[in-house]
Amino acid sequence: ELKVEQNPLFLSMQEGKNYTIYCNYSTTSDRLYWYRQDPGKSLESLFVLLSNGAVKQEGRLMASLDTKARLSTLHITAAVHDLSATYFCAVDIHTGANSKLTFGKGITLSVRP
Amino acid sequence: GAGVSQTPSNKVTEKGKYVELRCDPISGHTALYWYRQSLGQGPEFLIYFQGTGAADDSGLPNDRFFAVRPEGSVSTLKIQRTERGDSAVYLCASSLGLAGTSQYFGPGTRLTVL
Numbered sequence: 498e499l500k501v502e503q504n505p506l507f508l509s510m511q512e513g514k515n516y517t518i519y520c521n522y523s524t525t526s527d528r529l530y531w532y533r534q535d536p537g538k539s540l541e542s543l544f545v546l547l548s549n550g551a552v553k554q555e556g557r558l559m560a561s562l563d564t565k566a567r568l569s570t571l572h573i574t575a576a577v578h579d580l581s582a583t584y585f586c587a588v589d590i591h592t593g594a595n596s597k598l599t600f601g602k603g604i605t606l607s608v609r610p
Numbered sequence: 611g612a613g614v615s616q617t618p619s620n621k622v623t624e625k626g627k628y629v630e631l632r633c634d635p636i637s638g639h640t641a642l643y644w645y646r647q648s649l650g651q652g653p654e655f656l657i658y659f660q661g662t663g664a665a666d667d668s669g670l671p672n673d674r675f676f677a678v679r680p681e682g683s684v685s686t687l688k689i690q691r692t693e694r695g696d697s698a699v700y701l702c703a704s705s706l707g708l709a710g711t712s713q714y715f716g717p718g719t720r721l722t723v724l
Contacts, residue, residue, distance in 0.1 A: 501652075528709075530712065532715075538717070539701060539715045539716060539717045539718055540653070540701070540703075541715075542713070542714065542715075545711070547710045585652050585653075587653075595658070595660070595666065596641065596705065596709075597655050597658055597666055597668075597669075598645075598713065599655065600652030600653050601652050602650070602651055603651075
């Protein structure tokens with residue numbers, strides 16, 4: 498059974514500083530997704546990582562995938578309050594067009610002044 | 611364009627009752643997914659449709675849960691004899707159905723079973 502672990506589960510960040518959060522998974526996969534969820538809202542797609550060494554950047558967020566280590570990282574540069582939310586990673590172990598995401602528990606980020 | 615829509619946004623029912631939750635995917639998306647999210651958890655996969663057929667229903671917890679997508683667009687998740695443990699947010703997502711494409715989520719239906 499695929500297990501997806503995220504750590505830490507909660508992170509208090511200081512505005513302007515850099516941070517990295519992690520997503521580990523237990524079974525071989527080269528398809529990993531990052532989503533953001535604001536309180537009471539649905540999930541917003543952030544990144545799709547589809548190969549070993551894939552790196553995607555959007556604004557202050559940069560995601561990367563190491564399929565050999567079964568690890569994805571989400572790096573936050575110069576945190577700002579707008580980044581406060583819960584971030585989920587999800588792994589897809591299906592092949593071809595089939596898809597079935599297994600999510601981690603999420604990491605809740607809180608940015609303080 | 612319009613995103614994934616779900617109705618109702620909230621549903622309160624009594625234990626033992628039957629409920630139907632509806633999902634309208636993004637136009638042109640052939641793949642449709644149902645997930646369930648409990649408080650403080652990530653979404654949990656329930657079922658996946660490619661077109662009209664259920665390609666993978668391995669996440670349905672038991673035979674009280676059933677989902678249909680008769681014309682390959684709108685889908686309905688049906689729960690019979692609801693139990694208090696069914697209370698959660700039920701999320702629908704759709705995608706183009708191509709390998710590695712992102713799933714786009716709807717706002718969810720919050721189900722409360724009293």
